[in-house]
Amino acid sequence: MRAGEIRVGIHSDQDIVTARQQGRALAIELGFSTGDATLIATAISELARNIVSYARKGEIILKIIHASSRHGVSIIASDSGPGIPDIRQAMRDGFSTSGSLGLGLPGVRRLMDEFEISSEAGRGTIVTVKKWKQ
Amino acid sequence: MEVPILKQGEVLIATFQAALSDADLEQLRRGLVLQVVKLRSRGVIVDVTAMDVMDSFASRTLREIAHMIRLRGAETVIVGIQPEVAFAMVQLGLTLEGVATALDLEEGLAYLTEKFKNID
Numbered sequence: 168m169r170a171g172e173i174r175v176g177i178h179s180d181q182d183i184v185t186a187r188q189q190g191r192a193l194a195i196e197l198g199f200s201t202g203d204a205t206l207i208a209t210a211i212s213e214l215a216r217n218i219v220s221y222a223r224k225g226e227i228i229l230k231i232i233h234a235s236s237r238h239g240v241s242i243i244a245s246d247s248g249p250g251i252p253d254i255r256q257a258m259r260d261g262f263s264t265s266g267s268l269g270l271g272l273p274g275v276r277r278l279m280d281e282f283e284i285s286s287e288a289g290r291g292t293i294v295t296v297k298k299w300k301q
Numbered sequence: 302m303e304v305p306i307l308k309q310g311e312v313l314i315a316t317f318q319a320a321l322s323d324a325d326l327e328q329l330r331r332g333l334v335l336q337v338v339k340l341r342s343r344g345v346i347v348d349v350t351a352m353d354v355m356d357s358f359a360s361r362t363l364r365e366i367a368h369m370i371r372l373r374g375a376e377t378v379i380v381g382i383q384p385e386v387a388f389a390m391v392q393l394g395l396t397l398e399g400v401a402t403a404l405d406l407e408e409g410l411a412y413l414t415e416k417f418k419n420i421d
Binding site for chain 1: 322355383384388389390393395
């Protein structure tokens, strides 16, 4: 099993495809079912899309994570964009400021097991999500 | 990566590849609508069997394709959404409301043939 992390720079729509392909490959390598690998790839696609839409550029980091008796994958999506002024509002279904998404974060939270977000206006946003292998 | 569009009688068939970028999807939307006009097609089948991820942008583009083509007086049917992709779409909260779907190419063609019959 490979160690360390995979970093994918997100600058364009093509990078969204690269990031989700890398995420799917890692999930399959870790023994996730194709169903879970699809959930992970879809979450990566949405997170990378948020970066392109709101911050223009950023990074997705994929990591293998371990707990006492299980392992999984974590995805960190970070950018130095405008940040989210009201996270509670952004976590409500149907909320969008770019006029193109309307879903994004609450949907991503449903796809994954764990979800964390921190954002500061003018400094950027970091979203960390995790999926544990069943 | 360009999406091939095949013509079969009055129907156009577009087959998606796995790794379509947003730009590819937008190009397909433009291409399909232009071809429907040029060839006076009555139906469009979009085959997404190979697509491994259907995110918010992809499903919005599919809805737009279907609506634009309907405005031209033709019908669109999306075929081949994989079970795990359907599951992820539902979890994410995506819908293809108002868009016809069918199991595969064969059922998609049958659906359109039936539609044409009712109109003729």
